[in-house]
Amino acid sequence: MVVRGVAVGAPSEVEDAGVDVLFHALADATRRDIVRRCVRDELSVSRLAHAYPMSFAAVQKHVAVLERAGLVTKQRRGREQLVRTQPEAVRRARQALDRLEAAWRERVDRMSELLAPVPRP
Amino acid sequence: MTVIRVDKDVDNLSLTLVAEFDAPIERVWQLWADPRRLERWWGPPAYPATVEAHDLTPGGEVTYFMTGPDGGISRGWWRITSADPPRSLEFLDGFADSQGTPRDDQPTTTVRVELSEHDGRTRMEMRSTFASLEHLEQVVDIGALEAFQLAVGQADAVLAG
Numbered sequence: 001m002v003v004r005g006v007a008v009g010a011p012s013e014v015e016d017a018g019v020d021v022l023f024h025a026l027a028d029a030t031r032r033d034i035v036r037r038c039v040r041d042e043l044s045v046s047r048l049a050h051a052y053p054m055s056f057a058a059v060q061k062h063v064a065v066l067e068r069a070g071l072v073t074k075q076r077r078g079r080e081q082l083v084r085t086q087p088e089a090v091r092r093a094r095q096a097l098d099r100l101e102a103a104w105r106e107r108v109d110r111m112s113e114l115l116a117p118v119p120r121p
Numbered sequence: 122m123t124v125i126r127v128d129k130d131v132d133n134l135s136l137t138l139v140a141e142f143d144a145p146i147e148r149v150w151q152l153w154a155d156p157r158r159l160e161r162w163w164g165p166p167a168y169p170a171t172v173e174a175h176d177l178t179p180g181g182e183v184t185y186f187m188t189g190p191d192g193g194i195s196r197g198w199w200r201i202t203s204a205d206p207p208r209s210l211e212f213l214d215g216f217a218d219s220q221g222t223p224r225d226d227q228p229t230t231t232v233r234v235e236l237s238e239h240d241g242r243t244r245m246e247m248r249s250t251f252a253s254l255e256h257l258e259q260v261v262d263i264g265a266l267e268a269f270q271l272a273v274g275q276a277d278a279v280l281a282g
Contacts, residue, residue: 039254096257097129100136104247105124108140110162111152111245112123115144 030054031062035071035085042075042082125244134257135250142245146238149245150207153177153234160185168195173221177204183212184221196221199232210234228256 030052037043037051049059063083066072075082126139142149152158156172164170164187174184183199196217203211211234216227231250236243251257 096254097134097136100249100257101127101129101138104136104138104249105127106165107162108124108138108245111140111149112142114152114158114161115142115148 028062028065030059031066034059034062034066034083038072038083038085042084044080044082045074046080048083133250134252134254135248137246137248140245140247142243143241144243145241146207146236146243149236149243153210154206156183159183163187177201177206177210179203184217186221194219198223202231208236228252230256 033051034048037048045060045063046056048063049056052059063072063074063081066083067074072083072085075084123142124138124140126137128137129135130137152162154177156175159175160170160172163172163185167190168187170185170187172183172185174182176182179201181201181204183201184196185198186194186196188194196219197215198217198221199212199214200223201210201212203209212232213229214232215229216224218224228251233248233250235246238244
């Protein structure tokens with residue numbers, strides 16, 4: 001929905017812990033792309049390797065950096081290692097939903113005022 | 122307390138909000154069904170909404186624009202997917218370009234509203250679902266810049282009043 005201009009809560013909290021690790025992990029374009037691709041779906045390392053002009057081992061190294069930063073999790077399923085962007089995605093989704101909640105709470109307040117028999121002062 | 126429950130589902134990218142109003146169901150339905158009522162609550166005070174087309178039947182459309190303090194206009198639309206007055210309404214909500222044409226490159230949100238009356242009070246359950254995290258962020262981020270202006274605008278109104 002259009003929530004343009006709706007007060008959307010406090011700015012995101014500054015995360016002081018592990019910022020350096022995070023910045024390093026996200027300083028590389030391939031790693032940023034991996035994070036983006038794995039937000040919606042789990043992707044295997046081999047599938048990711050096909051997407052980049054580099055070796056399987058090189059992609060695996062990038063994934064390891066992201067994993068250390070807590071940006072993705074890796075899970076073994078059969079012969080595949082599945083990568084998923086988890087903590088970061090969850091954090092971002094929470095923030096966005098918090099702001100959407102604030103917008104709707106304000107809407108509900110306005111609805112309530114319209115329904116009140118006497119306009120509130 | 123009007124809002125009685127909020128459920129944020131991170132996995133399904135949805136927000137469910139339950140509110141209760143001290144009014145019969147028909148009056149609450151009118152807040153959605155009467156365009157002049159709708160435009161009094163949809164946009165915040167500094168960004169009042171003006172509703173143009175308004176057809177709450179399945180396949181029907183609602184088009185509106187919001188006017189900012191600097192005169193800037195943001196257009197949006199709903200496409201009604203189901204309606205059962207005065208009990209439920211479901212629609213896709215999206216952005217439009219300056220001509221009011223729905224923009225394909227912008228996110229849409231599925232909104233479902235259910236109303237039920239209990240002892241003269243009406244409960245409204247609103248569920249807003251996003252197709253992807255990117256869309257969810259995009260929808261809320263578009264409002265981020267104007268939020269500051271809005272806060273300032275409301276402070277002014279309070280001081281003036």
